[in-house]
Amino acid sequence: MTSSAERGMSGSMLDDFLAYTLAGSRPEAHAMKGTCVSGVRWSWLDDGVLQLEPATQEEGTRSVLASAGVHGDETAPIELLSYLVRDIANGAAALTCRLLVILGNVDAMRDACRYRDDDLNRLFSGRHAQVPDSHEAPRAAALERAATQFFDIASAERGARWHIDMHTAIRASAFERFALLPHTGRPFSHAMFEWLGEARISAVLLHTTKGNTYSHFTAQACGAEACTLELGKVRPFGQNDLTRFAGADEALRHLLAGINAANGAKGDANAALPRAFTVIDQITKRSEAFELRVAADVPNFTPFVKGTVLACDGDYRYVVSRDEERIVFPNATVKPGLRAGLMVVETTQDTLSSLV
Structure with missing residues (x-):
């Protein structure tokens, strides 16, 4: 049975996972997992890494990795994930799948910078081994391990593994919200395009070669339906208008609840889907x-x-x-x-x- 002290500690962590992480807080060994009042089971795995699971799971249950802060100054999606954790914990948001929440470059988040030595989102798929002295190299390796361990026990059914990596852009864009899909050699997914449409993504950039981003890694090494989202402009913590991110936030919550486009049902109107652009x-x-x-x-x-x-x-x-x-x-x-x-x-x- 969870003690009242443990419930209080987990409450503060889950109520504001961002503040808990920025403060450098770490749970005691006996308090690294617990059960929310909603029945959701949680496990603190690492700095900025939290796993959440529904009370009951069926065979083929979807597994979703939701990440933000791979660039430390892209704060709005980080805030969205922290609110999402809070709402799942208190029962305000439904969770029908396995969920791994990752706040990426925590040290850069604390320093209010994009990265310290190297762009973390260029160090995946083993590239961190080429810059062993980089401050970001150990974090890239740790995030690879977290994703691999999470997806290793996930269902292998088509559409059961997802990774949504949320960013904000440095510059303006002809399309304020766009996505990037990694190259895997497999056809692109209609379910992913439907979900991106629900997230109010206007354009999708299709890669044609393998890369070193986090979504490339999870797509190639873990078999995930993966995307990188560019959702708006870089702003400091506390200065974001999160209503501008409502589309992605709602679509992610629907994905986790197992409703709408998350079910992979094909829509009838391609007009509702984002425009596609291929890298040449x-x-x-x-x-x-x-x-x-x-x-x-x-x-x-x-x-x-x-x-x-x-x-x-x-x-x-x-x-x-x-x-x-x-x-x-x-x-x-x-x-x-x-x-x-x-x-x-x-x-x-x-x-x-x-x-x-």
Whole structure:
């Protein structure tokens, strides 16, 4: 039986998981798991890592990893997850599946910065081993282990494993809310597109090569239906208008409750689904001589016409070769060797017709 002291400690953790995590609090060994008044079972697994499970589970129960704060300054989704934990714990939000909540780069969150040494969202799928001295390397390895252990005992049925990794963007975008889907070699999921539509996502960027983001890792190594969400603008803690994130918040709560698009039912109208854009190339910064020939504040998904020179670096040029290409994540300040922009073209009709 859970003691009143243990209930009080778990209450403070679950009532404000963000504050508990930012404070560096850790439960005593005897108080790392418990049961909420709602009947949901919880387990504190690591700094910023909390597992929640419904009182009863059926065979094939969905397993959902919901993460935020992989970049420490992207605070709104972190706040949403903390409120979600509170509402599940007190019974205000339904939970019918296994849930792993992860607050990613906790040290950067505490420092109110994006990262300390290296972008954590470029260190997954083992890339952290290439930068062993980086402050972020151990965290990347820990988050890989957390995801692997969570999904290792999850149902292998199609659509039973999900990962929603929530971010906010540094710059404006032609589409305020968009998603990125990792490349796995498998067809993209109609259920995921339906869920993204419910989350009021306007556009989806489809990767065509493997990457080192957290959602790439869970898709490739864990077999999850995974996505990265870009939901708005970077703001400090306490300065977010969370009503602007209501679509994603409601869709995630529906997914966890097992209702609406979470059931994977195909809709009749493709018009309700997001537009799709496929990556056709990457602009890479090769040296400090790199020059990105776009305005510093150019929005994501800005279109450019054929013949436009977008980047120069010594003998290297990136010239738009199609009638229209759009740039996403332009950033000339990255380290040499890293991506300074993604080039995409619209493929909505072909993409929607090939969903499974």
